Amino acid sequence: MKLSVTTPRYLFRSVNLICYSLVNHLVRKLYKLKYELRYIALRYIFQVIPSEKTKYFFSISLKIKYKMKDNFDIFFRRKPALMLVALKKMSKARYGSLLAKEVDCTYSHAVKILQTLEELKLVDFEKKGRIKLIKLTKKGEEVAEDIDSIRRRLM
CATH class of the missing domain: 1.10.10.10 (Winged helix-like DNA-binding domain superfamily/Winged helix DNA-binding domain)
Incomplete structure (x- = not known):
């Protein structure tokens, strides 16, 4: 769906909510992946989501990236x-x-x-x-x- 200036505001909000819930779901799934795959998946997520929304998920990415610093x-x-x-x-x-x-x-x-x-x-x-x-x-x-x-x- 392409959003334009004439797109109703409520529709834009619902698209944002869908985007956030989709990313939250993906992040929960990423916890199950190995470290290397998480890093690749996170890079992909941040390319797909517009830059103003990536600030929200940056803290989540740091938690995932450093979660498995070493096996201990x-x-x-x-x-x-x-x-x-x-x-x-x-x-x-x-x-x-x-x-x-x-x-x-x-x-x-x-x-x-x-x-x-x-x-x-x-x-x-x-x-x-x-x-x-x-x-x-x-x-x-x-x-x-x-x-x-x-x-x-x-x-």
Whole structure:
């Protein structure tokens, strides 16, 4: 269908809605494809849809493009898993800021993750003066060892 200046506004809106719903359906299907095929399909979608509409779907494409960065991300959230592994590698207690730098995330994000890990009884906090030291519990060491062995198998 070719849209012209005389096309009624409601018809143009319905075409937009159809376009959006079609692309949303395609994006849901793309999650099932392999990474290379997703990239090709996304390029095709952005060629078909007019440029003003691609801004809406750009965030979706970034989610898909970086979703399977590597095989480890399929099974685990990267930062919490790497925090446990980093704590396991260092036998002594660590500072939160050092751990955040090692895992490559912000300090506030690291603290939030560490609080969740503490609720799961995987880490303990020791307060010495102003400094909070982080140590793995026995359960945390076992989980970190399992995560590390899975990571080594996938690499």
